[in-house]
C-alpha cells in the first residue's frame with residue numbers, strides 16, 4: 064500500500080499561476096509543493112502559459128461593462144515592473160519585459176470610426192492614450208502598410224516574454240525552497256467531511272495537505288474529486304499562434320501592434336508572434352489551415368514586409384475561460400480548497416496580483432479585498448457562505 068506523505072500546501076498546475084503563487088509562499092517560508100503533469104517548458108503545450116503572447120495590456124482592451132475586472136488588471140499591471148525585477152534578481156533570467164507600448168491601427172474608414180469610439184471611451188476612463196494619424200504611425204513604425212489611416216498609441220500597454228518568465232519562476236521557486244514535482248498528474252482531490260485532505264497522483268501515492276490550490280488552467284473543472292459546489296466553471300478556449308523570424312539587425316517593429324482580430328508582438332530574440340484565434344473547440348488543440356491563413360492574411364495587411372519572413376513555429380494553446388471572462392480566485396465551500404483559475408486572456412498580466420492575493424489568503428486566512436469580487440460565489444448565488452454572510456474568513460489551517 065502506498066505510504067501517505069504530509070505536505071502543508073499543494074498546488075495543482077505548474078503554469079504561471081501555480082508557480083507564482085508557489086514562489087510567493089516559499090519566499091514567506093511556507094512549505095509548498097507544485098504538482099505539474101508535464102515538464103515546465105515546451106512540453107507543457109497546449110497549456111496556456113507556454114502558448115501565450117505575454118502582453119500586459121489592460122488599457123487598450125478596456126471595454127464597457129468590465130470595470131471591476133479592469134481595476135484588477137490595472138492593479139496587477141502596476142505590480143509587473145517590480146515583479147519582473149525581483150524575478151530577474153532571484154533567477155538570473157531576463158524576463159524580456161518591454162515598455163515601448165502598443166499601437167492599434169485602422170486600415171479603412173470603418174475601422175478608424177470604430178477605433179475612435181474605443182479611444183473616446185477609454186479616454187473617459189482616464190487612460191493615457193494618443194490618437195495619431197497614419198503618417199505619424201508610419202514614422203514610428205516604418206514597415207506599417209501605407210493604407211494605415213489612423214492609430215491609437217497606448218504607452219502603458221507593455222509586454223513580457225512569457226516563456227522566459229515561466230523558466231525564471233521555476234528557478235526562483237526552487238531557489239526559495241519550494242518543491243516541484245514534474246511529470247506528476249493529480250488523479251483525484253481528496254475531500255472528507257467538507258475538508259480537503261490532499262490529492263492522489265499517478266504513481267498511486269497519496270499526498271496529504273490541509274490546503275490544496277487548483278491552478279490547473281483549462282483543466283481545472285475536470286479534476287476528479289472536486290465536489291460539484293466547489294467546481295470552477297472553466298472551459299478551454301483555443302488560440303492558434305504563429306512565430307516568424309524578423310531580420311536580427313533590423314526588427315520589423317518595436318511596438319506591439321494590434322489590428323482587426325490580430326496582434327503582432329516583437330520579441331528581443333528576433334521572433335515576431337502573430338496571434339491569436341479565439342475558438343470554442345473543447346480540448347481539441349489542432350492547428351487548422353483556416354486559422355493560420357486568417358492570422359497570416361490579417362498580419363500581412365498590416366505589415367506587408369512579413370512576406371519573405373521564415374515561419375519558425377506554429378502552436379495552439381488552451382486559455383482557461385470562465386463564464387464572465389474574469390478569474391476565479393479564493394475559497395470554495397470545501398475547507399482548504401482554494402481556486403486560482405479562469406484567467407482567460409489575461410493570466411500573464413494577472414500573475415502578480417493573483418500570487419500576492421492567494422499567498423496572503425493562505426498565510427493569513429483573510430481574503431484580500433481586491434479579489435473578493437472574483438470568488439466562486441458569484442456563479443452560485445445560493446451558496447450558504449454568501450447568503451448567510453457566514454464567516455468566510457475562518458482559518459485555513
Ligand SMILES: Cc1cc2nc3c(=O)[nH]c(=O)nc-3n(C[C@H](O)[C@H](O)[C@H](O)COP(=O)(O)OP(=O)(O)OC[C@H]3O[C@@H](n4cnc5c(N)ncnc54)[C@H](O)[C@@H]3O)c2cc1C
Pocket residue numbers: 075076077078079080081098099100101107109110111112113114115116117118119247248249250278279280281282286301302303304338339379380381382383403404405406407408409410411412413
Ligand atoms: C494563444 C494565447 C495567447 C495569450 N495571450 C495572452 C497575453 O498576451 N497576455 C495575457 O495576460 N494572457 C494571455 N493568454 C492567457 C494566459 O496565457 C493564461 O491566462 C495563463 O497562462 C493561465 O495560466 P495558468 O497557470 O492558469 O494555466 P496553464 O498555463 O494552462 O497551466 C496549467 C497547468 O496545469 C497542469 N495540469 C493540468 N491538469 C493537471 C493535473 N491533473 N495534474 C497536474 N498538473 C495538471 C497543466 O499541465 C498546465 O501546465 C494567452 C493564452 C493563449 C492560449
